Amino acid sequence: MxxxxxxxxxxxxxxxxxxxxxxxxxxxxxxxxxxxxxxxxxxxxxxxxxxxxxxxxxxxxxxxxxxxxxxxxxxxxxxxxxxxxxxxxxxxxxxxxxxxxxxxxxxxxxxxxxxxxxxxxxxxxxxxxxxxxxxxxxxxxxxxxxxxxxxxxxxxxxxxxxxxMMQGVGATSIFVIVIMAGAIAFYVKRSLKPLSQLSQMTEVISADDLGKAQLYLEKAPTEVKQLAETCNMMLARLSDSWEKERQFVSNVSHELRTPLTIVHGYLQSVLRRQQNLTEIQKEALETAASEADNTIGLLQDLLELARADHGNLHLNIENCILNDVVTEVVDMADKCSERNIKVEASTEIIEVKADYTRLKQVLLNLIDNAVKYSEAGTPITLKVTRKEEEGCVQVCDVGYGIPLQHQSRIFERFYRVDEARNRAGGTGLGLSIVKTLVEGMGGKVSVRSKLSEGSVFTVCLPV
Missing domain, CATH: 3.30.450.20 (PAS domain)
Structure with missing residues (x-):
């Protein structure tokens, strides 16, 4: 130790x-x-x-x-x-x-x-x-x-x-001191045990558990009990603040999505009658329509995360053929992108438990992420494999790569790596939604990346 x-x-x-x-x-x-x-x-x-x-x-x-x-x-x-x-x-x-x-x-x-x-x-x-x-x-x-x-x-x-006699007293004193040191160490360890328990209890508290988390110690000194009560009050305040923040994001996203959709619709309607528009007006309206569309997408992502935070994200879990889902997603991505997207899979049929529509959303999001953060002309590969009791899909690109110090935070909301990733124009919510959906389906997602060599995002779901 x-x-x-x-x-x-x-x-x-x-x-x-x-x-x-x-x-x-x-x-x-x-x-x-x-x-x-x-x-x-x-x-x-x-x-x-x-x-x-x-x-x-x-x-x-x-x-x-x-x-x-x-x-x-x-x-x-x-x-x-x-x-x-x-x-x-x-x-x-x-x-x-x-x-x-x-x-x-x-x-x-x-x-x-x-x-x-x-x-x-x-x-x-x-x-x-x-x-x-x-x-x-x-x-x-x-x-x-x-x-x-x-x-x-x-x-x-x-x-x-x-x-x-003094030598005997000295030897006895050393023995007594050793025994006392051991007894003191044992006593201090027992006295500090409530603090260790308090530390272990707070380690497992996540943002979702703030409202239900309660720290209670039966046989603890008065000072430690007071500390636990103070921590409970702090957790209650944090839970209240967190709930208000999530409710605010949900309300704002919901309230803004409708008017922005209307504005986007009017802009598209005007652009369809562009014969009466000058080039400058046309360019300005196209820019406004594009930004409105991006903002609507951002609000939609925020609503998805807000539903997940409140436990209202409904998933229709069923048996899905992973090979078929990947093939369909690649066909959809080919129609929207000029990139070379290929599939590497064995002849084995891999069946997983997932929400079919949400799984497609996850894979499309990862492919879109690979397209944004890799050079034009480089291929994107989807590898379908089975690992014991899991079916896995790897989305591989030959892009800029993610620095090691950022890889542990890449799935956080609004977190974006500097330099090339900021220039790509993402919102920082795509990977967070991917993580939320995959974990909601009982799976897990991870990333492995090297600078200037590319990234590999792996999604694994139970078979």
């Missing part, structure tokens, strides 16, 4: 997922930082307490033993496996120190002792792959400063557990 980066579904999913990831990531980061701070603070308090206990105990023991023995006893009282203490004189001599740290080497202890600028406040440092919280303070016994006491507490185990 193609990913549409402009879709509302993708935008909502990505937006909600991004905010969720940001929120969960920030919460996890803050939680991890805060837990590490609490862990370190606990160790710092232990360090500070040890740093204050040693001088007090050393002073008590100094009353009963030597200074070195007092220091050793004081350190021994609080000696643990994860704490390393040492007392250093002002001359950088080690006066006393605790036992070796568990799982440590003399090298690491020497590195701790060799550290300079040891802070008074507890601080976390890393030596190799181990972590320590350490600090230093001056050591006074009986009010006399004898050196400095330094305390280093190994927190590697706690730090390792903390890192492992």
């Amino acid at each position: 193609k990913l549409d980066f402009n879709s509302l579904r993708l935008r909502l999913t990505a937006g909600v997922a991004a905010f969720s990831i940001l929120g969960l990531g920030s919460l996890a980061s803050w939680t991890g930082w805060r837990m590490q701070q609490i862990l370190i603070e606990n160790h710092k308090k232990n360090i500070e307490e040890i740093a204050t206990t040693i001088p007090r105990d050393a002073e008590l023991y100094s009353k009963m033993a030597s200074r070195e023995q007092a220091l050793s006893q004081a350190i021994k009282n609080i000696d643990t496996n994860n704490t390393f203490l040492w007392v250093e004189s002002a001359e950088n001599q080690i006066l006393a120190k605790s036992n070796t740290l568990m799982n440590s080497s003399p090298t690491q202890e020497n590195q701790l002792i060799a550290l300079k600028n040891i802070p008074i406040k507890p601080k976390v440092i890393q030596l190799g792959n181990r972590y320590f919280v350490f600090c230093s303070d001056s050591l006074k016994i009986s009010g006399k400063q004898i050196g400095y006491i330094s305390v280093a507490q190994d927190i590697t185990r706690d730090q390792t557990m903390f890192v492992a």
